[in-house]
Amino acid sequence: MPTPAHKGNTLKFTPKELIALGIFTAVYTVIYMAFNMLGAVAPILQLVGATLAALLNGITFMLFLTRVRHAGLITLMALLLGILVTIAGHHPISIVTALVAGIAADVIASRGGYRATVPTVVAYGVFNLWVSGGYLPLLFMRDSVLSEYRRQMGDQWADAFNALFSPAVIILLIIGTVVVGMIGGWIGRRALSKHFERAGLA
Incomplete structure (x- = not known):
């Protein structure tokens, strides 16, 4: 697919870009929250839900990039996600990790004009690190x-969670987030290329 000309690394967003961002x-967010609700059934399903959400949202992210012409929009998306999950109950460090992941993903994607395959796939892998704010407090x-968790979910759920998410697993999970993100990308x-471009939607 040819790479359209990029308008540069300015932070002057168009109304269409801001609408696309929203x-x-x-x-x-809907996809992320829906799959992560699986974790309420059993902690192991949190891993399954997070993986499925990251894979499916690879399509969401790539469609979003077809609307991006200026640097900063990926960062804003990550920041909004961090704020939303913090409001939902995550530790405020989620905002920090989201901001860092968003900036890094923005820089990487910009290297290919937000269109080239390799930079955008890597960018989505890095972008997924925004979710690490939900796990870092466990360290x-x-x-x-x-x-x-005991107060909200009960002792049995909390004990299963504690046994599954050891510090070593948390670190591996954060690394795996990037790998799964790249697969999703x-x-x-x-x-x-197979569906949306042919249908004229990208």
Whole structure:
């Protein structure tokens, strides 16, 4: 697919870009929340839900990039996601991790004009690190987090969560987030070229 000319790395967004930001952030959030609700059934399903959400949202992210012409929109999407999950109950560090992941993804995607396959796939992998804010508190305030889970979900659920999400698993999970994200990005690119572009939607 040819790479359209990019308008540069300015932060002057168009109304269409801001509308696209709102729409695709909403779609991303609905998919993320829907799959993560599986975790309420059993902690192991949290991993399954997070993986499925990251894979499916690869399509959401790649469609979003077809509307991006200026640097900063990926960062804004990540920041909005961080704020939304913080409002929903995550630790405020989620805002920090989202901002860092968003900036890094923005820089990477911009190297290919927000259109080239490899930079956008890698960018989505890095973008997915925004979710690490939900896991990092388990490394430095574990007792407090588990106490809250016991209050909300009950002892059995909290014990299963504690056994599954050891510090070593948390670190591997954060690394795996990037890998799964890149797979999701590749799926998104394939869907873009096979279906959405042919249908004139991208």
